Amino acid sequence: MAHSLRAADEVEPDLLSRLRQRGWRLSSQRRVIAEVLVGEHVHLSAEEVHARAGQHLPELSRATVYNTLNELVAMGEVIEVSVTNGAKRYDPNAHRIHHHVVCRNCQAIRDVEPPPTTVLPPPEAVAGYAVTETEVIYRGLCPDCATDRPEGSVPGS
Numbered sequence: 001m002a003h004s005l006r007a008a009d010e011v012e013p014d015l016l017s018r019l020r021q022r023g024w025r026l027s028s029q030r031r032v033i034a035e036v037l038v039g040e041h042v043h044l045s046a047e048e049v050h051a052r053a054g055q056h057l058p059e060l061s062r063a064t065v066y067n068t069l070n071e072l073v074a075m076g077e078v079i080e081v082s083v084t085n086g087a088k089r090y091d092p093n094a095h096r097i098h099h100h101v102v103c104r105n106c107q108a109i110r111d112v113e114p115p116p117t118t119v120l121p122p123p124e125a126v127a128g129y130a131v132t133e134t135e136v137i138y139r140g141l142c143p144d145c146a147t148d149r150p151e152g153s154v155p156g157s
């Protein structure tokens with residue numbers, strides 16, 4: 001089934017509502033995993049999902065977390081984000097075109113909603129390809145990390 005991408009100003013049902021609409025069997029384990037994924041600008045690694053979901057369901061195994069995340073990705077309801085050197089992150093905003101801004105220091109990832117006019121058309125170099133998405137990654141220091149640094153210092157120096 002193809003999912004149409006929504007414009008940012010349309011109301012996007014959250015992950016749990018979408019899973020219910022699809023008739024996905026929401027066992028308590030699956031529900032807790034889906035719940036911890038949802039939140040503003042949350043892009044958790046599988047380990048973080050396991051740690052947070054485990055606070056609600058201590059018996060939740062890592063294997064269940066990994067299997068469930070893989071299933072959600074295969075369903076197209078969660079996207080894998082690999083914009084840091086660390087572990088893959090899982091993003092519940094799978095139906096909304098958005099970019100990411102990544103902090104070089106703490107690796108925090110936030111969503112960036114691009115005005116549609118700023119999405120670059122594919123250059124001539126990819127003529128002949130059926131380009132289906134354009135991804136923009138902004139990198140820098142998040143406000144917390146930027147204020148931690150003395151004036152003029154360069155990250156990593």
Ligand SMILES: [Zn+2]
Binds near residue numbers: 103144145
């Ligand atoms: Zn930061």
Ligand SMILES: [Zn+2]
Binds near residue numbers: 043100111
């Ligand atoms: Zn995102």
